[in-house]
Amino acid sequence: MSRLQLTSSSLLLALVVTLTACGQANDADGAQAAVEAPTAGVQGATARVEVPKVEREGVWRPTPGGTQEPLWPANVPLAKPDSGDRPEMTGNGSPTVGGRPWHWATYVTRPTMTVYRPKGRNTGAAMLVLPGGGFRAVAMDLEGTEICDWVIRQGMTCVVLKYRTPQVWPSVNGRQQRPEVLLGLEDAQRAMALLRHRASDYGIDPRKVGVIGFSAGAYLVANISNTDARTYPLTDAADRQSSRPDFAIVAYTARMLDNSEGRNNLQLQPWVTISPDAPPTLIIHAMDDPVDDIRQPMAYALALNDAGVPVDMRLYARGGHAFGMRPTADPVTTDWPVQVRNWLLSTGVL
Numbered sequence: 001m002s003r004l005q006l007t008s009s010s011l012l013l014a015l016v017v018t019l020t021a022c023g024q025a026n027d028a029d030g031a032q033a034a035v036e037a038p039t040a041g042v043q044g045a046t047a048r049v050e051v052p053k054v055e056r057e058g059v060w061r062p063t064p065g066g067t068q069e070p071l072w073p074a075n076v077p078l079a080k081p082d083s084g085d086r087p088e089m090t091g092n093g094s095p096t097v098g099g100r101p102w103h104w105a106t107y108v109t110r111p112t113m114t115v116y117r118p119k120g121r122n123t124g125a126a127m128l129v130l131p132g133g134g135f136r137a138v139a140m141d142l143e144g145t146e147i148c149d150w151v152i153r154q155g156m157t158c159v160v161l162k163y164r165t166p167q168v169w170p171s172v173n174g175r176q177q178r179p180e181v182l183l184g185l186e187d188a189q190r191a192m193a194l195l196r197h198r199a200s201d202y203g204i205d206p207r208k209v210g211v212i213g214f215s216a217g218a219y220l221v222a223n224i225s226n227t228d229a230r231t232y233p234l235t236d237a238a239d240r241q242s243s244r245p246d247f248a249i250v251a252y253t254a255r256m257l258d259n260s261e262g263r264n265n266l267q268l269q270p271w272v273t274i275s276p277d278a279p280p281t282l283i284i285h286a287m288d289d290p291v292d293d294i295r296q297p298m299a300y301a302l303a304l305n306d307a308g309v310p311v312d313m314r315l316y317a318r319g320g321h322a323f324g325m326r327p328t329a330d331p332v333t334t335d336w337p338v339q340v341r342n343w344l345l346s347t348g349v350l
Helices: 008-016 027-039 141-153 183-197 216-225 295-306 332-346
Strands: 055-057 066-070 089-092 103-106 112-116 126-130 157-162 209-214 248-251 281-286 311-316
Touching: 112 141, 126 141, 126 183, 126 216, 141 157, 157 183, 183 209, 183 216, 209 216, 216 248, 248 332, 281 295, 281 332, 295 311, 311 332
Parallel strands: 126 157, 126 209, 209 248, 248 281, 281 311
Antiparallel strands: 055 089, 066 112, 089 103, 112 157
């Protein structure tokens, strides 16, 4: 895979639109979505406001209560992201979400998982969180630590994945293509295997380890749900554990739909495989998402259903893209966590 030379200025520009242009589209489509997203939806608390963007060199640090752990031993060589050996950086994106900036990490060469233990009763369940960021960066708070704040209050262990980025998806004849080796998928598979391997250390039930993902992270959820195959050499006993989750939650998913056959086509991209062994899945999406069309989750849900996989959908008229769990005037932002809890109860996870 060729390396892209990324400068600080080019990354800042990219991160203006990362959360509003991380879905399936060619570059022109993504740029148009990025222009439209800040003004989409209702005004007031929902309005997205441009703010100055600041980045700095340094490794991302977890919020209080989190323990950051490497996915692989330091002596295990890993494939590099497009930025090569450039030092990790953190910063804030724009526009705001829920009236506040969101923060990212990028140039990640050594992926980590950050573990948050449940508050109060431990149900034994665990949830791996895969933030979005268009595979350019990882939205560590909006779609990471803030999700864990809620998860641990449900009596679950929560784990935020900081996966290798950036990794730009190539374009062939104007059409986006999936990289043959997807670094984020490798990191997600390794994290899932580690959680099961260390289940007794973390106080979790290895049969109740699920995953939630957002946008680009939601694509990773679909990917990890439908394959056990790995593209990296097995390192240790942990890699002999299954990497397939026991339950999956997909929020405003991306990069699934083949839209080359017209608006009403619901065919999946050729790189999307569906397995009857995929776990029970809950899909969350807003009808007015300007980045990832509602047909994205519809196509995935229908394919899962055809394979005999239990799948639920919760669709909302308004919410746009990349809303996370920050309350706004759009009902989706406060209702979807309630729906997730009810679904976890109905499936026996909680």
